[in-house]
Amino acid sequence: MAEFSAEVFQNEFLSDGGTDVHAVVTVTCTGAGSAAAAGASPGAAGVAEIVAVDTSGSMQGRNMEAAKHAAAVAVDQIPDGTLFAIIGGSHVATRIFPYPNARVPMVAMEPGARHEAKRAISTMAAGGGTAISSWLRLADDLFATVPVAQKHLILLTDGKNESEPTMHLDRMIADVTGHFQCDARGVGDRWVVEELRKISTALLGTVDLIARPEDIAEDFSALVRKSMARGVAAVDLRVWAPQGSDVLFVKQVAPEVDDLTGRRTQVNALTSAYPTGAWADETREYHVAVRVPAKPVGSEQLAARVQVAVGDEVAASGLVKAKWSDDSTLTARISPEVAHYTGQAELASAIQEGLAAKAAGDEATATVKLGRAVQLAAETGNDEATSRLRKIVEVENEEEGTVRLKRNTAKLDEMALDTASTKTTRVRRA
């Protein structure tokens, strides 16, 4: 049985008149088991897996062959008993397996199905345009036919969503949000990070760049394993805040920055819920900020109850407090956790804004933003971000964040920096 624990890191002391309470809440899940085990018995538990592979004309050649190989490897990794399907996507979406003429939309994995699925995959051929909304629609239709708790889509593309207006994709993302989770992958340098990030963020998954086609298989295999390790479906983060207060934001800050604020649903008058998807044995950290009315010095106040809810059951909770004090040695301290993740979140947006400015030809803004990113990466000890940034900018002074934009940088390096921008390093705890 999965167990959750929540730990709160904050400086609870506010100065006289202070209203804003910040805390980092670390949530850890242990004993999650596996999604496949949960699916052994038919019913609401269990897992369904769909792999959607780009079959547009641009995939022709190495990419198509690598993607087919990767899909086959994914099929190998999907354990017996798991419901699955394979989609080929261009300007339209086609169910590759189960075969289009099969009467069941998804089948349970078993050796025979695995063999047939691989055969079906081998027949995929590149041609046509790219309309990702049609892929999401077909995946949603297939998932809708199976009564399982966990539904996971792996989506691979190599190009821009060019065969439909952006609005179509946006509307489809909104339509399918909450129905399944999606990890999105881009191969090569002709896809658009922002497009796939939109999908993966809304669908509680990740976005990543696969630079070389031969690496797709390994990545797919890791994604399927990760998906199968998520033994706890549909976990909500709940935030209770007292009457008269405002929840300023709720952000996941580790392992990746993900602003949950906009995904709020109301549980009751004082409690909101934010979906976090399925969980494996893992730790995620959240930055919660609440604005409470100031109270007299000496008062104490509970500023938030941060709870982990599995279904309707609260599995763990942490208390965020406020204590007003006129002792500046207490109120001036900043929690190291809050400071670290505030910096990491700012780092993510500095990178994204800097790259967007650079792409738009606004070199002045790009220089300032990426300079700030270099500074923050150094301050928060994010070495991975530092080394990625150094491929894009010439660093003059790391501490002050002064940089020059490099000329003729590789597009792949920029995309790698962009996709990795939301990855955070954990705070170092003494």
Next chain:
Amino acid sequence: MSADDSSLARCPNCGENAAPRARFCENCGTPLGTTEASAPSEVTLELAPTVVDPDPATGDSAARRSCAACGGIIAPDGYCADCGTPGQSERDHFEERPADWVAGVCDRGVRHARNEDAMALAAGGTFAALVVCDGVSSAPDSDVASLAASRAARDVLVAYGPEGSSSVEGATSRRIAGWTDAMVAASRAAGQAVRGAAEQLAATKGTDVADDPPSCTFVAAVVDNGLIVAGWLGDSRVYWLPDAGQAEQLSVDDSWAQEMIAAGVPRAQAETSPQAHAITRWLGPDAPDTDARCAATLPTGPGWLLVCSDGLWNYCSDAHEMSDLVQRFATSGDPHTTAAALVRWANAQGGRDNITAALARVSPAVTEQR
């Protein structure tokens, strides 16, 4: 800071001279620098008697505590489910309502870590006894001392009451004399209770009872068939606040400020002077005497009898202002909601000290019964 300096400490906020090892300024409630005594000792917790907060309607003590700030329910995590205010321990906030015309609320306030005020009430028929003791915060365990004192005094007063073993009876002048004796007996019993608690604490801790003995003020009022008698040591007060006519403070503070007022210094100036809160009489092992001073009055019309600690009157000392304040909150005529409103009001003013407000609604109906 050396030990010598600390004995001369002044409040960093208002400049009031602090008593040696005081943890809070008696004037403004600012926490003072000493830390050793700030953590409540386990002994305190063990000896502090459980005070139940019975539901006035059913008499059951509430399993689900309600929030002192908003009336919501305290969640199992110890905070209000609605407003997030920390739930208070029963010692930190308790209420008593021995009759529908007598009730009181005793509260920790905002600034102090512990509630060193205590209150014990009794009532029946046309009789009521209201006792309030304010623990001296410079002495540790004064919360234990004040609770023991208030209950001992109340029990003595009940014994002199109409249902008691040595009832005060007779004509008004005889009853005044009788209740004056009863008051002195009650204050002595309270003093004895403080000494007993001090000795027990010293024995448990293995310290000398003469080191830092706990101490508290004493104030009591009795309503007996239309007669009101007050008794006190220290600066906790009794006010008689008639609906019509002159409001008066029946008690006279045993304090430095009062001595200055007696010497002709204006009240406002005396009560804000750095020495104002130094009390000249108290209950405790080191008290020179524990005989309450007494005053009596015979109300001619209905009104409110208020017994309170300085956590309330610090914000509203003058009897006329106090009368206005009580009238403002007494719209329902219910002593319980009125006392609770007074305590909330004092907390809203800053709650710099523990706050106790005990009220009896003395009405012609009550005085004419019997």
